Amino acid sequence: MQLTFLTIARDELAEVKRFYNRQQQGLGDAFKREAGAAAKLILERPLAWQVEIEPARRFLLNQFPYKMVYLVRAEQIIVIAIMHQHRQPDYWVERTTSTPSEHNKNNQ
Numbered sequence: 001m002q003l004t005f006l007t008i009a010r011d012e013l014a015e016v017k018r019f020y021n022r023q024q025q026g027l028g029d030a031f032k033r034e035a036g037a038a039a040k041l042i043l044e045r046p047l048a049w050q051v052e053i054e055p056a057r058r059f060l061l062n063q064f065p066y067k068m069v070y071l072v073r074a075e076q077i078i079v080i081a082i083m084h085q086h087r088q089p090d091y092w093v094e095r096t097t098s099t100p101s102e103h104n105k106n107n108q
Helices: 007-023 027-044 093-097
Strands: 002-006 051-053 056-060 066-073 076-084
Touching: 002 007, 002 027, 007 027, 007 076, 027 056, 027 066, 027 076
Parallel strands: 002 076
Antiparallel strands: 051 056, 056 066, 066 076
């Protein structure tokens, strides 16, 4: 199985990292490490986490108030959003119907 990020989700990850690094040096790097660990866990057990809005699932980060929203499709896991847990809860819903050409093929 392969884990990929939609380009917009990768952009969200980078923006959150920049935000936290502006707050405190190294904090954004810690966020990115936690997101990377989350991606590995999702890859190992993609169906282990709760459905957010069908067909998307969510993985809640431990140290930061963010979650990774992802889809499981055949042999691919697609991260569609890196989102704050308490803001704009369903802004990403239209991403569940995105096409494979919109995916960033770089693995986390």
